[in-house]
Amino acid sequence: MIVMLWNCRGAGNKIFKRNFRELIRVHRPNVVALFETKVPFSSIGLFFNHMGFTASTIVDPVGRVRGIWLIWDPTQVSVSAYIANSQVIQATVKRKNFEEWVLVAIYASPNPGMCQNLWTDP
Numbered sequence: 584m585i586v587m588l589w590n591c592r593g594a595g596n597k598i599f600k601r602n603f604r605e606l607i608r609v610h611r612p613n614v615v616a617l618f619e620t621k622v623p624f625s626s627i628g629l630f631f632n633h634m635g636f637t638a639s640t641i642v643d644p645v646g647r648v649r650g651i652w653l654i655w656d657p658t659q660v661s662v663s664a665y666i667a668n669s670q671v672i673q674a675t676v677k678r679k680n681f682e683e684w685v686l687v688a689i690y691a692s693p694n695p696g697m698c699q700n701l702w703t704d705p
Contacts, residue, residue, distance in 0.1 A: 584660065584678055587612035588688065594652075595622035600630060607634055613660045614676060616688040620650030640664035640672055651690050662686070670701045 587610060591599055594617060606612075615636065624641045631639070636654040640662070644650030653672045655662045666673040672688045691698045 584614075584676075584681055585610055585612040586614045586616070586676075586686065588616045588618070590618045590690075592619045593622070594620040594627055594650075604634070613678070614653070614655040614662060614686065616672070616686070617652040617654070618650070618688070618690040620644055620652055621647045622650070624652055638662065640667050640674065642667050642669055642672060645669070649690065651688055653686075653688055670697070 587606060589606070591603075593599060594603075607615075621644050623643045624639070628639075631637075631654050635656045635658075638657040639652060639654045641653075642649075642651045649669055651667075651669075651672050653662065653664065653674060659678065661677040662674050663677075664672055664674040670689065670691050672686075674686050675683055676686050677683045689701070691701050
């Protein structure tokens with residue numbers, strides 16, 4: 584199983600799409616976590632669907648700040664998110680012939696108070 588994590592720093596432009604296509608072609612990940620997306624998922628969701636990533640858990644950015652997207656191909660892997668907020672997505676990942684495991688995609692706030700909440704919230 585291949586998981587790709589990318590602090591893409593913006594997912595709404597042609598450069599992102601070109602680079603994403605190339606990364607998918609070369610590495611063929613089953614699950615992708617994108618951080619600091621800066622655009623709402625609705626503006627690019629069809630692009631991911633055409634790439635085979637038709638399932639997702641999304642925490643959209645606030646304005647053009649932050650954003651965490653977890654996308655996957657449901658024909659290859661099953662992902663069940665149980666925490667999704669502005670700093671983290673936690674999910675269990677299952678795939679045939681693999682043990683279930685936990686994926687934690689963290690994009691912690693630079694604000695010390697908010698970051699502290701990340702580590703103290705259940």
